[in-house]
């Protein structure tokens with residue numbers, strides 16, 4: 349049963365993220381009153397799973413029936429959809445003003461300026477979670493963080509919504525989203541790209557991808573657990589962390605010999621590993637020698653890549 353003092357929530361877009369957020373907010377006691385989407389079928393499917401929630405054909409009807417409207421559409425449609433919406437002061441004089449919020453990590457909140465120009469509050473609510481669109485998302489999202497960009501009462505309301513999902517609210521300064529989102533790839537897609545590089549290199553030794561992943565994924569899980577326990581410098585393992593200059597040197601030479609950008613990638617990540625090792629209370633004695641070996645290899649491989657690019 350929802351509490352009367354809570355804002356009414358609406359969703360424009362009924363995809364992977366909206367399915368989880370709408371159902372989770374409803375289960376947390378928030379009144380989720382309205383859903384619209386590109387297709388009526390999507391909106392009806394989601395609304396039918398939520399008590400007292402109506403599916404609408406027109407996104408404007410969501411604005412009219414909710415206090416906080418989540419624009420959960422693909423990023424390229426955020427600005428165009430925001431331009432079509434009309435906001436008028438709450439005729440009933442209710443306690444909640446109107447707000448329009450998008451859920452993208454990369455797109456600027458400023459895309460919602462047309463709503464702000466009509467008196468609505470605007471903000472960003474970005475869950476750091478990869479939504480699969482399944483019901484399992486509802487349990488898995490607990491413990492994640494939600495990055496919030498908003499001011500005043502809307503910031504308070506969005507923070508309460510993040511807490512209702514059992515998530516940690518994170519605050520981001522205005523204009524910071526693009527860098528924040530670019531960097532977050534390292535903990536998601538780029539972790540997969542690191543695995544893909546290993547799989548590609550192991551393939552030259554005859555390893556099948558399935559066998560490689562069976563071997564690598566538990567190691568990755570263990571690394572994440574160790575990072576949780578010991579922090580990044582404390583969890584660092586491998587030749588850089590041990591001060592094994594010879595191994596680093598031989599591995600870089602081997603990868604340079606393979607051609608392509610294998611050595612450059614390894615060199616850039618080794619540079620970051622040197623940075624982590626240096627943050628330890630007792631960095632390996634050989635860390636400066638390793639840093640030199642890494643930088644020399646990077647000079648060779650990056651110069652080679654630049655020469656290749658200018659030949660093209």
Ligand SMILES: NC(=O)c1ccc[n+]([C@@H]2O[C@H](COP(=O)([O-])OP(=O)(O)OC[C@H]3O[C@@H](n4cnc5c(N)ncnc54)[C@H](OP(=O)(O)O)[C@@H]3O)[C@@H](O)[C@H]2O)c1
Pocket residue numbers: 360361362363364365366384385386387388390391407419420421422423425429451452453474475476477478479480
């Ligand atoms: N998926 C994630 O892991 C994730 C994580 C964090 C943030 N986000 C952000 O969440 C937002 C939504 O992403 P998503 O992954 O949920 O996308 P999605 O699964 O592709 O769903 C998009 C939804 O928007 C609807 N839609 C598309 N264009 C529309 C329009 N012009 N007007 C109204 N509805 C429209 C689609 O309608 P139909 O279903 O009717 O075709 C669909 O229901 C994006 O800003 C994304 O950056 C996503």
